[in-house]
Amino acid sequence: MSDVRVIIQRDSEREERVVTTGTTAADLFAGERTIVAARVAGELKDLAYEVRDGEEVEPVEISSQDGLNILRHSTAHVMAQAVQELFPEAKLGIGPPVKDGFYYDFDVERPFTPEDLKAVEKKMQEIQKRGQRFSRRVVTDEDAREELAAEPYKLELIGIKGSASSDDGADVEVGGGELTIYDNLDAKTGELCWKDLCRGPHLPTTRNIPAFKLMRNAAAYWRGSEKNPMLQRIYGTAWPSKEELKAHLDFLIEAEKRDHRKLGNELDLFSIPDQIGSGLAVFHPKGGVIRRVMEDYSRRRHEEEGYEFVYTPHATKGKLFETSGHLDWYADGMYPPMQLDEGVDYYLKPMNCPMHNLIFDARGRSYRELPLRLFEFGTVYRYEKSGVVHGLTRARGFTQDDAHIYCTKEQMAEELDKTLTFVLNLLRDYGLTDFYLELSTKDPEKFVGSDEVWEEATETLRQVAEKQGLPLVPDPGGAAFYGPKISVQTKDAIGRTWQMSTVQLDFNLPERFDLEYTGPDGSKQRPVMIHRALFGSIERFFAVLLEHYAGAFPAWLAPVQAVGIPIGDAHVEYLQKFATEAKRKGLRVEVDASSDRMQKKIRNAQKQKVPFMVIAGDEDMAAGAVSFRYRDGSQENGIPVDEAIAKIMKVVEERAQV
Structure with a gap:
């Protein structure tokens, strides 16, 4: 037997060991019961693998991925x-x-x-x-x-x-x-x-x-x-x-208790009827309230950040997707064409970006107009295989909060920084706080543009990401062929990771659509294009929040913010007046005037996860007050009506959880 020299690599530590021919990885790590394999020259090997002279061997722990x-x-x-x-x-x-x-x-x-x-x-x-x-x-x-x-x-x-x-x-x-x-x-x-x-x-x-x-x-x-x-x-x-x-x-x-499909049915928020088709959801009135509030708040924040709203149709001639390249590399994910207008192929759109490019190109653009931030709640359709369709998180028809930003090369770094900061702050407003970022870089086998442009763009993205002070995870080769991207990953209340927003540079579409603006010297120049979807889709974000909160939305998102529960029939009219006054202040309030006993009304409100149960009896009426009962069963008694309405409004305005 001859000597064999191997290097054992453990994280940053390297140990040289001399063994004999025929030594296996199991021999190297004898007694270490948590080691289940070895990595040699980047390849995973069984512990029965016989090591060779000069090889670096890294133990693989059973708890590692x-x-x-x-x-x-x-x-x-x-x-x-x-x-x-x-x-x-x-x-x-x-x-x-x-x-x-x-x-x-x-x-x-x-x-x-x-x-x-x-x-x-x-x-x-x-x-x-x-x-x-x-x-x-x-x-x-x-x-x-x-x-x-x-x-x-x-x-x-x-x-x-x-x-x-x-x-x-x-x-x-x-x-x-x-x-x-x-x-x-x-x-x-x-x-x-x-x-x-x-x-x-x-x-x-x-x-x-x-x-x-x-x-x-x-x-x-x-x-x-x-x-x-x-x-x-x-x-x-x-x-x-x-x-x-x-x-x-x-x-x-x-997780099963929080499944958005289960909660969606129990709370009467949405359904996916067989008569419509797999992956195509309808929102019921209560779900519609939540969705409208989500969209309205997002729309207001976008306007404050300088975005301009646009609207585009759901279908288009196939020629547009030939120009964009979707028919070359995304045809399998699109619904089949409809032949109209004497045999012209029309497609349901899988993405909004080609139409936004047409808006940019509808007239001549000057550098003074840039950055131009176009935003749309745009509904798209993608033919997902039936085996991967999953409630609202993987649907066939969904609405993206889609933005495309056109800027100069000099504006790129600042615009990326503003965009990422805006994205993270808006997600925080909805109650998500635990983030990390993922930087997807060039696949050497599949990319458009020069190496220099990619390197500069990737480094800019890296600096922008690091500026946020969040963990940054590399994703080598994970970028789309048209540019690097940052993905925002968040953890929900039970520790599951969800990919949320993406900030994507695109070197491809401005070339394909021959997009230009007039520079300060009068020359025609190519804009930088940034794709940005904050929620990913409204439906998916709705599902994530539904599971994150287990259906118990904070009051500002809750479809019913307060429900009046009279102790007896004599107190119904009093609570209806309370509800009328609260509605005038913009609150969403109902009164349970059913014949059910009070305790059942409380159970019903708890099942519906209403933030405020407003209870009134004889003493409350005499004092011009109400009592609050919360989701956790705690109670606050004798609150004057004006103060009670003001308290609910304060919780709503602060987007607080109760």
Whole structure:
């Protein structure tokens, strides 16, 4: 045996170690039970990997994102083995790790039932306890086809080796340049228990899976295409400890309570009728109130910041999207064309920017007019696949709070700074306060414009982002081909991250539309274009706020700000006068004059999450006062009517939560 020198890299620490030929990554990290894999030259490797002379080896902790992916992908293999042991006729699809868990697709004769999932989970626990070893081996295309001849979906994957996409999860199996199969081997005898086409890496054994649970099953098209067969998908989750699994399950219970689709129905805010279509929502009166208040406040703040409002139609001739390039790179996300006017193709617009460019170009522009900030609540339509449509957060028809800013190159830095500051302050006004920023930079394989322009624009964005004093996360290669961008990410009340606003530079559309302005010297010059959507869409932002507040909106957004609850019939007229006076002051007040008992009226108001319950009885009438009851059950008695109205108005004006 000869000596092998390796460098062990841990964060900023480097340790040189001399070992012998045949030493594995597991040997390097022996005794460190939280290490599940190694990164060598940027690639993830199993712990069984034999290190080579001169290599840098970095341990991968199970709690890291890569470690969690390995844990969850290994658990997906265990689940697939369990399914095939219980349902031998099941054909394997794909089983990648996903956020907080994993799934695997199966072609089976009938959909899985809840009882099936319980049986699969029990079988998984048996496999986990057996301690089967995950063993990697390289195979030729021919050998892989022979071994997996009974798995038609695997045979299809073999045919796309090296070109598989992460979009449908196929890259976890055939995304590399070679084919590998992972065998699950009996811990004692080494006999083959099960195998799957897979790139890996995986945990050393099934015993290294600390905690898992199957969550649900659903139908899913093979590789996400509606043209392909419908398969049955089982979702699961896996965590480094039983405590973390429990915490995640508790989190899911809370998240389910806050699901905007559930709350939207319970609070009578919106619906998505089948008669209209998937991803196309209608807002009910109470939801309409919230949306109108959201839009009105946003409109006022935009006017204060110098934005000019425009309106554009919902449909346009296809020629416009040829000019913009949407038909070249976004056609799959657009609704199919309508042939009108003797065969001319018209499209529902997926974006507002091409029409805003036409407004800019409607007449000659001078440098004195810049920056020109065009803003619109513009409704767009995008043909999202049915499998990804999700309530208001992923819809097919939605309204963007869309702005496009045209400025000179010299104005770019100041305009980006103003825009980002405005975006963050406006989000804070709606009650979101926990932010970080993400800077998406150039994909070297796909961009327009010169390297110099990109470098300058990226550095400007970086400086603007850093000026905010918020964490800045790099997203290398994540920019669209037409320019770098800053994304605002926010955390909600239970710690979930949502992407909110984007501030996007565009070097492409001003060229495509030949946009020009007259400079100080009389020459024609190209404007800088900035895309900016603050909410992303009104519908999505509505859903985020609904879940953030769990339906208990602050009073300024609440559809009903106060509800009058009379102790008896004799007090109804008194509270109706209170409501009339409050409405004159601009408040949204109702009186529950139903025949229900007072306690039921209070429960009804609590269920509707009304901020102020205004209660009145004989003593209140005699004193010209009312009592407040709040959402948390606390109460404030004997408040004079004028003071009570003033207090509600103050809470509304301050956008405070009660």
